[in-house]
Amino acid sequence: MSMLVLGASGQIGAYTVQDLMEFCGEKDVIASSRKMANVKKAMDDLKLTKKVKLMEIDAHNVDKVLETIKKEKVESVVNCAWYQTNLGVMEACVKGGATYTDLGGFFDTCLKQIDLHKKWVDAGVNATIGLGSTPGMTNIAGAAGAKKLDSIDKIDIVCAWGNTLPVKEAGWPGYSIRTVLDEFTQESVQWINGKYEKQKILGGETDVLMPEPIGKVKAYYIKHSEPATMGKYLKAKNVTFRIGFPAMDMNTFLTLRALGFADEKPIEIGGGKVSPLDYLTAMYQKGISDGRGAPPKEKFEYDIFRIDCVGKKDGMPKTATYFIVTWNDPERGVSSARDTAVPPAIVAHWQHTKRIKQAGVFPAEATVEPEAFFKELGRRKILVDEQITTATKYY
Numbered sequence: 001m002s003m004l005v006l007g008a009s010g011q012i013g014a015y016t017v018q019d020l021m022e023f024c025g026e027k028d029v030i031a032s033s034r035k036m037a038n039v040k041k042a043m044d045d046l047k048l049t050k051k052v053k054l055m056e057i058d059a060h061n062v063d064k065v066l067e068t069i070k071k072e073k074v075e076s077v078v079n080c081a082w083y084q085t086n087l088g089v090m091e092a093c094v095k096g097g098a099t100y101t102d103l104g105g106f107f108d109t110c111l112k113q114i115d116l117h118k119k120w121v122d123a124g125v126n127a128t129i130g131l132g133s134t135p136g137m138t139n140i141a142g143a144a145g146a147k148k149l150d151s152i153d154k155i156d157i158v159c160a161w162g163n164t165l166p167v168k169e170a171g172w173p174g175y176s177i178r179t180v181l182d183e184f185t186q187e188s189v190q191w192i193n194g195k196y197e198k199q200k201i202l203g204g205e206t207d208v209l210m211p212e213p214i215g216k217v218k219a220y221y222i223k224h225s226e227p228a229t230m231g232k233y234l235k236a237k238n239v240t241f242r243i244g245f246p247a248m249d250m251n252t253f254l255t256l257r258a259l260g261f262a263d264e265k266p267i268e269i270g271g272g273k274v275s276p277l278d279y280l281t282a283m284y285q286k287g288i289s290d291g292r293g294a295p296p297k298e299k300f301e302y303d304i305f306r307i308d309c310v311g312k313k314d315g316m317p318k319t320a321t322y323f324i325v326t327w328n329d330p331e332r333g334v335s336s337a338r339d340t341a342v343p344p345a346i347v348a349h350w351q352h353t354k355r356i357k358q359a360g361v362f363p364a365e366a367t368v369e370p371e372a373f374f375k376e377l378g379r380r381k382i383l384v385d386e387q388i389t390t391a392t393k394y395y
């Protein structure tokens with residue numbers, strides 16, 4: 001009985017296959033993407049070609065995904081292709097009786113996925129969605145904080161990254177360039193006083209103190225799925241999501257937006273037609289693929305998350321703060337983007353082994369046991385620090 005990874009040629013999908021094989025001990029994994037050459041190169045780079053089955057599958061092709069689930073006796077699907085494929089892949093999974101996880105649906109797709117809950121309950125199958133670093137680890141940290149509190153006033157999430165190179169080079173976004181440009185062109189929705197509230201693009205500028213080597217960073221509201229689900233599932237009054245971009249990356253993304261690279265309308269170049277967004281995506285995919293062949297030999301890049309859960313316990317103010325830090329792993333030659341690839345592997349493995357089995361569609365905060373999950377992260381040197389502060393008031 002096998003597992004199917006869609007989008008396995010991508011920055012995240014390739015490392016998800018690697019984690020399933022090397023840490024989760026899965027033996028029967030199908031690695032697929034739209035182009036055989038791409039997925040083969042990714043698996044060659046990770047020296048996994050002989051251990052996995054390679055297939056060419058377009059995740060938009062629901063019939064093909066369903067046919068594969070049936071023919072290959074797939075029990076669990078991990079969708080690491082772009083989030084626009086999530087709803088179609090879920091349709092194939094629920095029909096074929098395979099569990100489902102993915103890397104997140106941005107805000108709107110995530111809510112449409114949750115709306116499918118009853119269909120999945122009726123089919124008796126589990127879908128746990130939004131399992132990367134953020135969304136994903138951030139939701140699970142929120143769930144851990146919720147367990148320490150009787151009531152939650154707010155959960156504030158901040159994501160930041162960077163590198164320690166002496167001359168600050170432009171870093172790779174640790175996630176799809178298409179999603180970066182979505183973030184720079186769409187208003188965010190935050191969960192404020194128990195309601196969704198739209199915010200202007202890059203609004204909510206706030207100084208946040210992150211662990212070293214970042215220190216103080218300016219962070220901005222970004223459209224993300226944590227505020228879509230965590231307020232409701234964890235009964236928090238407010239849930240916000242911000243990114244503290246390294247200054248160099250922020251300027252690069254603003255320039256790409258200003259040049260029109262977020263535009264999906266094709267333009268004519270040298271007799272051919274291509275949209276600026278597709279062109280940029282192809283360049284990004286090539287860069288990721290080329291970089292995977294020559295992994296850095298030292299620790300130099302990091303992703304850091306801060307999740308503050310603020311509320312009350314036994315009538316007194318209490319805060320549970322989680323810092324999650326991931327460096328690139330020079331020994332295994334894996335970039336810091338591994339923090340996004342590991343969570344879907346852990347959760348898909350837990351679905352496959354029936355450790356997660358509730359029928360229905362859930363966000364990560366509803367089905368994943370935080371402490372066991374954090375220990376799994378620790379095995380991969382993804383470090384979670386929990387800091388609790390309590391106040392006692394004598395009045």
Ligand SMILES: NC(=O)c1ccc[n+]([C@@H]2O[C@H](COP(=O)([O-])OP(=O)(O)OC[C@H]3O[C@@H](n4cnc5c(N)ncnc54)[C@H](OP(=O)(O)O)[C@@H]3O)[C@@H](O)[C@H]2O)c1
Pocket residue numbers: 006007008009010011012013032033034035038039057058059060080081082083084085103104130131132133134135136174175176177179285288340
């Ligand atoms: N939750 C999180 O923390 C988090 C973090 C990072 C990324 N993400 C999300 O995860 C998704 C993937 O990100 P990424 O950084 O890995 O992007 P990426 O490097 O661009 O990889 C996506 C891969 O999916 C494949 N693909 C695209 N469309 C496909 C389709 N219709 N069927 C099958 N495969 C398809 C592409 O390969 P081929 O051209 O070979 O098909 C590509 O290699 C994005 O939506 C991103 O927003 C979430």
